[in-house]
Amino acid sequence: MLKRGAEIPSEDEGKETPTKKFIxxxxxxxxxxxxxxxxxxxxxxxxxxxKKVLRGRSRDEEIGSNSYVSSQxxxxxxxxxxxxxxxxxxxxxxxxxxxYNVGDAVFxxxxxxxxxxxVCKLLHIFKxxxxxxxxxxxxxxxxxxxxxxxRTYHNFLYSISENELFLSTHQDIVPVECINGGLTVLTLQExxxxxxxxxxxxxxxxxxxxxxxxxxxxxxxxxKQCFCNKPINPDLFYxxxxxxxxxxxxxxxxxxREEADNIDSFICDMCx
Numbered sequence: 001m002l003k004r005g006a007e008i009p010s011e012d013e014g015k016e017t018p019t020k021k022f023i024x025x026x027x028x029x030x031x032x033x034x035x036x037x038x039x040x041x042x043x044x045x046x047x048x049x050x051k052k053v054l055r056g057r058s059r060d061e062e063i064g065s066n067s068y069v070s071s072q073x074x075x076x077x078x079x080x081x082x083x084x085x086x087x088x089x090x091x092x093x094x095x096x097x098x099x100y101n102v103g104d105a106v107f108x109x110x111x112x113x114x115x116x117x118x119v120c121k122l123l124h125i126f127k128x129x130x131x132x133x134x135x136x137x138x139x140x141x142x143x144x145x146x147x148x149x150x151r152t153y154h155n156f157l158y159s160i161s162e163n164e165l166f167l168s169t170h171q172d173i174v175p176v177e178c179i180n181g182g183l184t185v186l187t188l189q190e191x192x193x194x195x196x197x198x199x200x201x202x203x204x205x206x207x208x209x210x211x212x213x214x215x216x217x218x219x220x221x222x223x224k225q226c227f228c229n230k231p232i233n234p235d236l237f238y239x240x241x242x243x244x245x246x247x248x249x250x251x252x253x254x255x256x257r258e259e260a261d262n263i264d265s266f267i268c269d270m271c272x
Contacts, residue, residue, distance in 0.1 A: 076173050080128045080135065087128040093136070095176055100125075105143070105202075107180040117180050119143040119165060119202070120172075136176040143185070144168050144208050149215075156219040159231040163197065166208035166215065188223075192234045203234075227270060228252050241268040 081087055093100045100106060100122060107117035120140035128135045143165040146157055153160075165185060183200040191203035205222065206215040222231035225238070225247035237250040237257045242265050250256060253268060260266070 076137070080130075080137070081126065087126050090125040090127060093122075093125045093138070093176065095136075095179055098182065100179070100182060105183050105185045106140075107183060107200075108140070108174060108178045109180045119145075119183065121167065121185075123171065137173055138176060138179070139171065139173050142168050142170045142172065143202075143204070144170075144210075149208070150213045152213070153215065153219065156231065159219060159222070159233045161203070161233055161235045163191075163202045163235070165202045165204045166206055167204055168208040168210045170210045188232070188234070192232070226252055227268075239263075239266055241266060241271055243267050243271040 091102050102122050102125060104122050106120060106122060108120055110117050120142050122138055123141055124139040126137045126139070128137070145165060146153075146160040146162075149160075149166075181200070183202060184198070186201065186203045188203050188205040191197075191201070194201070206217055206219075208215055219231055224231055226249045227246070228249060230249075232247075237260075238247040239250055239253065239255055239260050240247050246268070248268055250260070253266075255263070255266070
């Protein structure tokens with residue numbers, strides 16, 4: 001008999017993604033000048049100031065086939081990144097003694113809850129030298145969590161982990177001062193192999209098209225094991241039938257984790 005379901009520590013638990021605004025913290029502008037990087041060809045990105053940005057659609061958005069951007073995004077791109085001679089693009093960023101690479105997942109400060117940051121993937125890193133100071137921007141791709149999903153997916157909330165993220169088509173530009181540390185995003189298979197969940201560890205098994213409001217692959221296509229036919233949620237406790245080798249929800253077979261500790265062998269009702 002095997003048991004499944006990693007224990008999530010009660011302390012230093014991974015951060016969740018809020019659903020509203022991120023904030024540009026007012027820090028010493030000299031901090032961003034410590035940026036070190038390997039330079040590559042110019043690309044896209046840019047943002048400055050304390051503008052509030054909503055993680056939601058607004059009137060001034062321009063929507064493309066696979067992503068959408070806000071008027072703020074376009075304004076900053078035009079203001080700082082329209083001339084390739086005025087900025088440089090980098091593959092790596094050093095900020096507050098931490099090294100971040102393009103492709104890394106990072107936390108972005110939330111204005112609404114200092115203990116509940118946004119999560120995104122770094123797409124581009126830009127350094128712009130202006131007469132006033134040096135500015136460093138990052139172009140990001142937002143991850144969403146289950147509370148961000150539309151009502152059409154509410155029937156699947158039972159099968160979605162608290163540490164599950166969905167890489168969306170929503171992109172934005174934020175100043176480097178918004179970055180609040182890094183995190184790890186695994187596949188479901190990698191996450192499910194963990195015996196305990198380290199702090200700031202998440203997983204992703206579907207992408208989210210914010211324009212079409214659709215998950216790909218959809219929850220209907222996610223892996224299922226239990227005879228209830230609900231997709232796997234690694235937060236939940238499972239027990240494996242020693243005969244059919246299926247993983248079953250403890251709730252579905254009326255066995256708790258504590259009770260399973262005292263069982264040497266388990267045969268499900270379907271196999272009896």
